[in-house]
Amino acid sequence: MQRILLAGLPGAGKTSYLAALWDSLNSEGNRSLTLVEQPANRRYLEEARARLQRLEPPIRNTRTLTSIDLKLATSDASRVDVEVPDVAGDFYQDFWETREWSVQFAEVVASISAVMLFLHSSKVATPISLDDIGELATAAGARSNIEVNSAEVPWEPKLAPDQVKLVDVLQMIESQRGLPGQLRLALVISAWDRVHGMSPDQWLIRSAPLIAQYLQNSAFWSPTATFGISAQGGDFEHDKERLVSVRPSQRVRVAQGASTGTDITIPLNWLIGRNGR
C-alpha cells in the first residue's frame, strides 16, 4: 500500500486534480495507471467529477480529511494499491498560523510514502526585486518623490506568501519524519493553461524561487519532479462554451519538462516509483 499525501493551501487544485484523475481512470485512453477495481465508496469522487464537468468550483472541503483508496495497475500490469489522503487546504493554513497539527494528521505524516504538493499558478505572487521595481518605475516615467497613500496593514501570519507557508509545512513534515529517511515529492503547478512559453521547472525557478531553492538543497525531499497540470482545461468563465461539451478527462493537460500530454496519472505513477528516479 502506497500512501500519497495531497498537500496545498485552499484553492490550490487538489480536489480538481482528484476529480480529473477519477474521470480519467474511468475513461478510455492509454495511461500510465489504470483502475483495476472500483472503490467501495465513490460518492465523493463522483460529486467532484460532476462539478468539474458542470464547470462549477470544486467541493470546498473545510477542515476535512478525506481518504481515497485506489486499486491501480501499472503499464507492466503490476498492481499498486494507493491511498490518497485529501487534507483540506484550511488545515495547511492552520499549520502555518498555529504551528501545530492534530494527532490524526501526525499519523498521516508518519505513514505517507510520498507527497504531491500543489501550487496554483495564478495565486503565487511572483517576487519582484527592488532593481526590477526601479526599472519599471523609470520606464513608467515615475518621479523620485513617490507619494504613498495606502493605509498601513498590520502584519499577521496569514498574510505570509504561499511559498513561505508551504516550505514551512514541508519542513514540519521533514521534522516529524526525520533523517535519514527520504520522501518523493511531486510539485504540481495547477491551472497550467494560464502559463505560456515556459516549462514547469522554469516557472518554479522564476515564480516560486523559495520553494525551488528549498527543494534543490533538501536531502530529505528526494527525488523531486515538477509538473504543470491543467485539470479544468481552461478558464471556466471565459472558455465556458468550449469546455462544457468536453469530458474532463479529455480537457486535461499535463506538462513535464518540454513535453505536454493528456495523461494525468503520470505524476502519480512517478510518485509510486514506477517511472525511475
Add this chain to the structure above:
Amino acid sequence: MSDTERQKLPEGQTLIHLAVTSENERHDLLIGDMAGEHFDDVADFAGEVPKQPTLSRADAIVLVLDGEQCSGAARWNVVARVEMLLKSLRDSHLVEASKLQLLITKWDVVAAAGDEAIEAATDAQRQIGQLIGSMGGSPVTFKTAARGSNPLVPPGYGIPELLRSWLKPRPRRIELPHPEPALKPSDMFR
C-alpha cells in the same frame, strides 16, 4: 431541468402491475419504478446491488436517459453516471448484461433541437452501448416521446416498440430449494 414532479424516495419497492393483451394473449407486466436516489446509491457504493433485489430478478432493466440532457452540454455527466451504474451492476455479478435496454426519453425535444442534438444523443447512446457490449450485452435502444411538443414526433412515440420488447418470453431462472444436508449441524453433537 425536468418539469415532472420529482419522485419521492420510496420506503420499499414499488411495482406497477399492467395487464396487457397482444394477439389475444394476456401478458402481466410488473414494472419497478425505482427512485433515482436508489440508482445513485448503486452507482456510488459497492454492495448496493444486492440490496435492490428487483435488479437481479428483473427480466429487463431499462436504463432511462433524459434525452434533453443527453443532447446538451451536460451529456458527459449523464454518460459518466450511467457508466458508473453499469460498473456496479457488472461488479456485483448479479445482473446479466443481456437484460439491459437503453431508453432515450424526450425525443420530441431532441429532434426539435436539430442535427447537432441528435448527433450528441446518439454519441451518448453509442458510448453507453459500448460499455454494455463489453459486459456481454447487446442493448436495443428505444427513443420515446411522452408529450407532443414536436409536430414531427407524435405523443407516445416509441412506446409500442418498448412495450412489445417486454412481451417477448424470456427463460426464467428457477431457484430450486436447497437439498437437505446429509449431516445436520446438530448431528455433530450427538
